[in-house]
Amino acid sequence: MSRSCAVPVFPFLSRCNMALRRVLALAAALGRRSCCSKPPLPPDFVEALRAVVGTPNVSTATAVREQHGHDESMHPCAPPDAVVWPQAVGQVQELAALCHHRRVPMVPFGTGTGLEGGVNAVQGGVCFDLSRMDAIAELSLEDFSVTVEPGVTRKALNKHLRGTGLWFPVDPGADASLCGMAATGASGTNAVRYGTMRPNVLNLRVVLPDGRLLHTAGPGRQPRKRAAGYDLTSLFVGSEGTLGFLTQATLRLHPLPEATAVTIASFPGVGAAVACTVQVLQAAVPVARIEFLDEVMADACSRFSGMGLPVAATLLLEVHGSRCSLAEQQQQMEEIVQQNGGSSLAWAEGLEEREQLWSMRHNAWYAALALRPGCQGYSTDVCVPISRLPDVVVETKQDLQASSLTGPMVGHVGDGNFHCILVFNSQDPEEAQRIHAFTQRLGRRALAAGGTCTGEHGVGLGKRALLQEELGQEGLDTLRSIKAALDPHNLMNPGKVL
Amino acid sequence: MSRSCAVPVFPFLSRCNMALRRVLALAAALGRRSCCSKPPLPPDFVEALRAVVGTPNVSTATAVREQHGHDESMHPCAPPDAVVWPQAVGQVQELAALCHHRRVPMVPFGTGTGLEGGVNAVQGGVCFDLSRMDAIAELSLEDFSVTVEPGVTRKALNKHLRGTGLWFPVDPGADASLCGMAATGASGTNAVRYGTMRPNVLNLRVVLPDGRLLHTAGPGRQPRKRAAGYDLTSLFVGSEGTLGFLTQATLRLHPLPEATAVTIASFPGVGAAVACTVQVLQAAVPVARIEFLDEVMADACSRFSGMGLPVAATLLLEVHGSRCSLAEQQQQMEEIVQQNGGSSLAWAEGLEEREQLWSMRHNAWYAALALRPGCQGYSTDVCVPISRLPDVVVETKQDLQASSLTGPMVGHVGDGNFHCILVFNSQDPEEAQRIHAFTQRLGRRALAAGGTCTGEHGVGLGKRALLQEELGQEGLDTLRSIKAALDPHNLMNPGKVL
Numbered sequence: 001m002s003r004s005c006a007v008p009v010f011p012f013l014s015r016c017n018m019a020l021r022r023v024l025a026l027a028a029a030l031g032r033r034s035c036c037s038k039p040p041l042p043p044d045f046v047e048a049l050r051a052v053v054g055t056p057n058v059s060t061a062t063a064v065r066e067q068h069g070h071d072e073s074m075h076p077c078a079p080p081d082a083v084v085w086p087q088a089v090g091q092v093q094e095l096a097a098l099c100h101h102r103r104v105p106m107v108p109f110g111t112g113t114g115l116e117g118g119v120n121a122v123q124g125g126v127c128f129d130l131s132r133m134d135a136i137a138e139l140s141l142e143d144f145s146v147t148v149e150p151g152v153t154r155k156a157l158n159k160h161l162r163g164t165g166l167w168f169p170v171d172p173g174a175d176a177s178l179c180g181m182a183a184t185g186a187s188g189t190n191a192v193r194y195g196t197m198r199p200n201v202l203n204l205r206v207v208l209p210d211g212r213l214l215h216t217a218g219p220g221r222q223p224r225k226r227a228a229g230y231d232l233t234s235l236f237v238g239s240e241g242t243l244g245f246l247t248q249a250t251l252r253l254h255p256l257p258e259a260t261a262v263t264i265a266s267f268p269g270v271g272a273a274v275a276c277t278v279q280v281l282q283a284a285v286p287v288a289r290i291e292f293l294d295e296v297m298a299d300a301c302s303r304f305s306g307m308g309l310p311v312a313a314t315l316l317l318e319v320h321g322s323r324c325s326l327a328e329q330q331q332q333m334e335e336i337v338q339q340n341g342g343s344s345l346a347w348a349e350g351l352e353e354r355e356q357l358w359s360m361r362h363n364a365w366y367a368a369l370a371l372r373p374g375c376q377g378y379s380t381d382v383c384v385p386i387s388r389l390p391d392v393v394v395e396t397k398q399d400l401q402a403s404s405l406t407g408p409m410v411g412h413v414g415d416g417n418f419h420c421i422l423v424f425n426s427q428d429p430e431e432a433q434r435i436h437a438f439t440q441r442l443g444r445r446a447l448a449a450g451g452t453c454t455g456e457h458g459v460g461l462g463k464r465a466l467l468q469e470e471l472g473q474e475g476l477d478t479l480r481s482i483k484a485a486l487d488p489h490n491l492m493n494p495g496k497v498l
Numbered sequence: 499m500s501r502s503c504a505v506p507v508f509p510f511l512s513r514c515n516m517a518l519r520r521v522l523a524l525a526a527a528l529g530r531r532s533c534c535s536k537p538p539l540p541p542d543f544v545e546a547l548r549a550v551v552g553t554p555n556v557s558t559a560t561a562v563r564e565q566h567g568h569d570e571s572m573h574p575c576a577p578p579d580a581v582v583w584p585q586a587v588g589q590v591q592e593l594a595a596l597c598h599h600r601r602v603p604m605v606p607f608g609t610g611t612g613l614e615g616g617v618n619a620v621q622g623g624v625c626f627d628l629s630r631m632d633a634i635a636e637l638s639l640e641d642f643s644v645t646v647e648p649g650v651t652r653k654a655l656n657k658h659l660r661g662t663g664l665w666f667p668v669d670p671g672a673d674a675s676l677c678g679m680a681a682t683g684a685s686g687t688n689a690v691r692y693g694t695m696r697p698n699v700l701n702l703r704v705v706l707p708d709g710r711l712l713h714t715a716g717p718g719r720q721p722r723k724r725a726a727g728y729d730l731t732s733l734f735v736g737s738e739g740t741l742g743f744l745t746q747a748t749l750r751l752h753p754l755p756e757a758t759a760v761t762i763a764s765f766p767g768v769g770a771a772v773a774c775t776v777q778v779l780q781a782a783v784p785v786a787r788i789e790f791l792d793e794v795m796a797d798a799c800s801r802f803s804g805m806g807l808p809v810a811a812t813l814l815l816e817v818h819g820s821r822c823s824l825a826e827q828q829q830q831m832e833e834i835v836q837q838n839g840g841s842s843l844a845w846a847e848g849l850e851e852r853e854q855l856w857s858m859r860h861n862a863w864y865a866a867l868a869l870r871p872g873c874q875g876y877s878t879d880v881c882v883p884i885s886r887l888p889d890v891v892v893e894t895k896q897d898l899q900a901s902s903l904t905g906p907m908v909g910h911v912g913d914g915n916f917h918c919i920l921v922f923n924s925q926d927p928e929e930a931q932r933i934h935a936f937t938q939r940l941g942r943r944a945l946a947a948g949g950t951c952t953g954e955h956g957v958g959l960g961k962r963a964l965l966q967e968e969l970g971q972e973g974l975d976t977l978r979s980i981k982a983a984l985d986p987h988n989l990m991n992p993g994k995v996l
Contacts, residue, residue, distance in 0.1 A: 142776050142885035165780065185725035196723050198732070199697050214976055218950070218968040223881040224913045225694050226950040227683035227736055228957055228965055229977050229995055234696070234732030238725055255782035278640055282663065284753035284820075286784065322782075322830075325823045332820075383721040387640035415722045452716070452724040459726055467727055470716040478712055478984065479727050485983035486976065497727055 041081045041126075045102055049084055049126065052094045057085040057132075068109055068119065068127040072174070074378045074426075075117030075461050080107055080127035087132055089207065089247045096245065097211030099126055105494050106209070108241040110150055110180030115379055116460025118184065118240050122495040128245060130179070136160050137248075144253040145202060145222050150179035150246060157251075166253040169194040172456065173362065179246040185238025187456040189361075192281075192414030193288045193320070194254055196456070198237045205248035206236055209487045214244065222250050235482070240458050241493035243486045257288070257320030261330060262354045265337045265344035266312040270294060270397070271390040273313040276340040277413045278386055280317075285332050289318035290414040291361055294397065297368065297408035297421070304367035305360040315342070315413070316361055318354075364410045368421035371406055376426045380407075380439055382446035383417035383455030392449050393418065396442055403438050405431075417455035444469070459497045467497070539579045539624075543600055547582055547624065550592045555583040555630075566607055566617065566625040570672070572876045572924075573615030573959050578605055578625035585630055587705065587745045594743065595709030597624055603992050604707070606739040608648055608678030613877060614958025616682065616738050620993040626743060628677070634658050635746075642751040643700060643720050648677035648744060655749075664751040667692040670954065671860065677744040683736030685954040687859075690779075690912030691786045691818070692752060694954070696735045703746035704734055707985045712742065720748050733980070738956050739991035741984045755786070755818030759828060760852045763835045763842035764810040768792060768895070769888045771811040774838040775911045776884055778815075783830050787816035788912040789859055792895065795866065795906035795919075802865035803858040813840070813911070814859055816852075862908045866919035869904055874924045878905075878937055880944035881915035881953030890947050891916065894940055901936050903929075915953035942967070957995045965995070 041060075050058045059065070060082045069079030081104075086092045099106045105125025112119055121127055134151030141164055148157060155175045157168050172181060172188040180186075182204065187196035194200070202224070203217040215221070216232035236243060267273040277290050293301060293314040302309035315337075319329040330347055337344050348354045360367075369377050384392050393409065400407045400420065411418025420442065424431050443453040443466040453459075453466035468476050476498070483490070483498055539558070548556045557563070558580045567577030579602075584590045597604045603623025610617055619625055632649025639662055646655060653673045655666050670679060670686040678684075680702065685694035692698070700722070701715040713719070714730035734741060765771040775788050791799060791812040800807035813835075817827040828845055835842050846852045858865075867875050882890050891907065898905045898918065909916025918940065922929050941951040941964040951957075951964035966974050974996070981988070981996055 140883065140885055141780075143883040144779070145883070185729075187723055187725075191723060195697065196725075198729065199693065208972070208976075212972050214972045215970065216973070218945075218973055219970055221945075221948050221950060221968070222883055223915075223949045223953065224884070225685055225689060225881060225915065225953050227685075227694075227879075227952045227954050228950045228961070228968055229736075229973075230741075230980055231683075231696065231732045231736055232973065232976060234729045235980075238727075238729055243728075255780055257782065281642070282639075282753055284755065321823075322826055324826045325819075328820055328822045381725075383723060385638065385641040385643070385720055386722070387638055417721075417723065447716075447719075450719050451721045452719060452726045454725045455721065455723050456725050463726070470719070470726055472713065472717055474706070474710050474712045475714070475716055475727075475730065478706075478730060481983040482728055482733075482980060485979040 041104065045104070046082060048098055049082060049095060052098065053084055053086055053091050057087070059083045068112070068129060069121055071112050071114035071117060071119050073115045073117045073460070073462070074376065075120050078120040078122045080121035081124045083127045083129055085129050085132045089133070089205065089213065092128065092130070092207045092245055092247050093211040093213060095126070095128065096207050096209060100210045100489070100491060103489055103491065105491050107493050108183065108245050110177035110183070111153060111175070113174035113176045114180070114184060114460065115381070115457045116462055118458060118460045118493070118496060120461060122461065130245070130247065131177070133247065138250070141166065143222065144255070145250055146253055147248055147250045148178050149248055150177055153177050154181065161253065165256050167256050168200070168251055169254050170197055170200055178251065179249050182237050182249050183239065183241050183246055184458045185456065187412070187415070189289045189291055189412055191412060192290060193286060198234055200252045201233055201237050201249055202252055203250040204233055204236050204246050207245040207247050209244060209489070209492045238458065240460065240497050242483060242497050243492060258322045259326045259349065260318065260320050260354060261326055261347040261349045262316065262318045262357050263333070263344045263347045264309065264357060265315045265317060265342045266310040267315070267340060267342040268312070270313045270393050272340045272342060273315050274386070274390045274393065274413060276315060276336055276342060279336045279339070280333060281386070281414060283332055283336065285319070285329050286321070287317060287329070287414065288320040289316065291316040292409070292411040292413035292418065293361070293364070294393070294409040297364060297410055300367040300371055300408055301360045301364055304363055304370055307360055316357065361410070365421060368408050368423050371408070372423045375423045378422045378424070378435065379457070380420045380422065380442055381417070381454045381457040382442055382451055383415060384446050384449045384451030386416045388449035388451065389413065389416050392445055392451070395445060396420065399438060399441060403434050405434060405438055415455065416451065461496060464498065539602065543602070544580060546596055547580060547593060550596065551582055551584055551589050555585070557581045566610070566627060567619055569610050569612035569615060569617050571613045571615045571958070571960070572874065573618050576618040576620045578619035579622045581625045581627055583627050583630050587631070587703065587711065590626065590705045590743055590745050591709040591711060593624070593626065594705050594707060598708045598987070598989060601987055601989065603989050605991050606681065606743050608675035608681070609651060609673070611672035611674045612678070612682060612958065613879070613955045614952070614960055616956060616958045616991070616994060618959060620959065628743070628745065629675070631745065636748070639664065641720065643748055644751055645746055645748045646676050647746055648675055651675050652679065659751070663754050665754050666698070666749055667752055668695055668698055676749065677747050680735050680747050681737065681739050681744055682956045683954065685910070685913070687787045687789055687910060689910060690788060691784060696732055698750045699731055699735050699747055700750055701748040702731055702734050702744050704742040705745050706742045707987070707990045736956065738958065738995050740981060740995050741990060756820045757824045757847065758816065758818050758852060759824055759845040759847045760814065760816045760855050761831070761842045761845045762807065762855060763813045763815060763840045764808040765813070765838060765840040766810070768811045768891050770838045770840060771813050772884070772888045772891070772911060774813060774834055774840060777834045777837070778831060779884070779912060781830055781834065783817070783827050784819070785815060785827070785912065786818040787814065789814040790907070790909040790911035790916065791859070791862070792891070792907040795862060795908055798865040798869055798906055799858045799862055802861055802868055805858055814855065859908070863919060866906050866921050869906070870921045873921045876920045876922070876933065877917045877955070878920065878940055879915070879917055879952045879955040880940055880949055881913060882944050882947045882949030884914045886947035886949065887911065887914050890943055890949070893943060894918065897936060897939060901932050903932060903936055913953065914949065959994060962995065
């Protein structure tokens with residue numbers, strides 16, 4: 001317990017209940033103070049914060065700070081010194097200017113649903129909780145675009161869009177804030193057809209570390225394409241809060257499909273399921289979702305949801321389109337499934353029926369946790385070229401077995417991205433050690449296969465070493481040059497990514 | 499003629515035949531030397547270049563330098579001091595290190611088909627002609643990816659891909675090099691369905707200004723998506739040679755459509771044609787191309803190709819898909835065309851018939867020039883949100899008329915991107931002045947409509963002032979910070995973009 005959570009020696013050791021979290025947070029704060037020799041925020045600085053946003057919108061209460069010191073990952077809680085709730089972009093600018101002037105670290109906070117410790121305030125400072133800036137502005141049905149503030153979540157946006165014939169398809173699972181999804185470079189189940197966050201963000205309004213306001217595509221602009229200077233939008237998407245605050249995002253919307261159908265297909269093995277995926281893509285079937293579950297996960301999900309599915313490598317396949325094109329896609333899919341020795345259920349087309357099938361997938365996390373009641377979960381996130389996916393998946397399964405670990409697999413297999421949901425006893429240091437070693441091996445296996453250590457969760461705290469291996473020294477040096485150019489005092493979410 | 503072409507006072511004044519070009523180049527070189535006080539390259543430096551690539555691969559001949567001192571734009575020729583032809587990436591690194599050490603400007607050169615003066619050596623220095631590095635490597639049919647060197651053009655790649663069932667769809671018209679297209683952030687007719695260069699580049703091998711080698715997504719990597727650090731690939735796509743040399747690009751390929759069909763539709767006015775476009779997109783018809791021609795351009799193209807089309811606002815519509823989905827798309831399109839008061843020809847499905855229709859569009863440049871024989875052409879490149887397109891197009895047509903200018907319009911209207919092909923007498927300073935004033939007004943009109951001054955041609959030399967208006971001071975400062983971080987001595991293609 002004397003370990004500083006600001007410098008996590010071992011990130012998986014201490015998934016904790018709230019009481020334990022608090023103790024760790026305290027130790028962390030003490031450890032951070034002692035190791036970094038940073039003084040707590042002086043009272044006049046806290047007063048200055050209050051002068052900007054009003055007293056009720058600043059908190060230094062322990063419980064509030066702890067609540068903002070972690071996301072949904074295993075990284076130990078690292079609370080900020082204060083939490084502020086700005087209500088408008090001008091306030092974010094003023095607060096940033098204040099912090100910049102006093103060289104106080106700043107950490108953006110959305111919904112806290114990240115998976116790599118992106119919000120943990122490992123160097124203390126001020127957490128900017130942007131959830132109260134939640135306006136949905138400038139919906140343009142003709143331009144298929146909408147502008148949202150950081151408090152707007154993807155579900156809130158899609159609810160707002162009901163009846164317009166448009167939707168925002170990027171779906172990482174959690175009901176994350178859209179600006180947080182942009183900051184993470186999130187994607188999810190629909191990315192194979194609709195892309196990740198990057199191609200779906202048209203413009204970002206960013207508060208820079210010194211409080212200046214940047215519009216990445218220029219103020220008020222939203223052309224569908226541009227070739228005007230370096231692509232600042234793509235630079236800030238996936239920057240994980242290390243370059244500035246995303247205080248508004250202009251997003252590309254998509255027409256709602258006329259019809260949707262889902263099926264579940266079972267295969268004799270992982271190789272067959274992945275081969276089926278490649279053939280679906282090669283046949284140019286405009287598949288909307290191809291989600292993979294290995295036989296352990298399929299079994300867990302089936303039991304958790306009471307669906308009675310075969311214990312087999314499984315694909316969930318969803319198609320979108322007009323009625324006529326849907327029928328054609330379904331026929332093509334069925335043929336490809338059969339060619340790969342698979343068999344599929346009848347297609348579910350009604351909303352309720354489809355949601356029932358997807359709820360099985362959406363509950364994968366809990367189904368995995370149910371395999372070892374009382375244990376904790378951690379999700380890996382590698383992504384490899386599709387041709388290498390069968391080998392990487394098979395080797396990873398062998399590794400899990402050899403390491404005596406529970407880690408059922410799910411994956412956005414159309415993109416080559418898969419997760420092992422590792423379920424382990426966080427109170428057992430030896431098992432935690434095995435988990436750590438396994439995740440490092442998995443990351444390196446993905447790199448060796450020409451892939452990445454993170455397809456959609458980001459680097460955050462836990463993948464900084466792997467990032468260096470992935471990019472090489474020149475790549476990392478280039479990232480550092482950019483970071484130093486845009487945040488010369490390393491005040492924005494310090495300790496993350498780099 | 500005494501004007502320095504290194505600092506073009508007026509970029510449209512001097513579209514010249516080759517003899518005139520040479521005179522201008524000479525004046526430019528003299529002007530540059532006198533105004534910038536830069537000495538010519540010392541002989542020992544030229545010897546050092548020869549030592550790297552061999553004597554036949556270095557030239558300081560006037561004709562060669564002039565040939566490399568311009569692209570297809572109106573910007574006056576600005577020849578480099580020497581041209582080198584590296585044969586391998588190691589040579590590019592050595593040459594860059596040499597130039598870096600001696601603080602000599604470097605200009606990357608592909609096919610010279612750019613439209614904004616991107617290759618003009620306005621500060622002299624060494625032109626790196628990368629056309630002899632033309633290997634196509636690592637074609638992966640399973641991963642839908644290929645790696646190409648900078649000498650490979652899009653047509654050469656698609657020829658190489660024949661019989662594989664895959665293709666690379668980005669088509670800016672010219673048979674440009676793929677690395678040059680990446681450097682420009684090119685797009686073209688297929689972008690509405692397949693995207694611009696940015697989402698179609700998976701990795702870039704870049705020689706940095708000091709000769710170090712960077713792989714933007716890490717060495718040898720090509721996952722379909724990643725969330726590992728800032729997106730360096732997107733940063734270098736569209737950087738117009740100002741951050742480094744693109745010496746290899748890994749590209750995303752697409753499955754060839756089973757069937758293709760094209761039609762031409764005529765409308766009562768521009769508004770109806772654009773409204774049709776918006777409805778096609780809203781109906782989620784996965785249209786592959788929607789190209790717009792105003793009535794002047796339709797008439798010019800019709801006469802040039804002898805097709806006898808109506809003199810009317812016109813759309814060329816292309817659909818890709820399976821036979822069944824094609825029939826459905828065609829029916830949807832026809833309904834939408836009729837709803838907007840348009841009428842369309844029978845669909846062309848055979849290759850020859852389709853190519854005949856497209857040749858009309860591809861010859862638009864020459865058809866426009868034929869409107870005023872002996873005159874020169876210049877293409878504008880604004881892109882606006884689709885909802886604003888009718889107004890912007892109508893105002894632009896009125897402006898053309900009020901300015902007594904010939905400027906038929908073509909456009910990738912599904913993206914809101916359109917070009918006026920301005921045809922003018924470059925020997926008439928007064929007309930050139932009107933052209934200049936018109937292009938500035940058009941740029942500002944696009945900006946006022948929430949658009950960009952360049953959808954796909956890039957900033958180059960001519961749009962630097964408009965870029966500042968588009969991005970605002972903070973945006974420009976951010977671009978400058980990035981440029982200074984990655985090229986602190988401003989050696990890479992100086993004078994472009996910023």
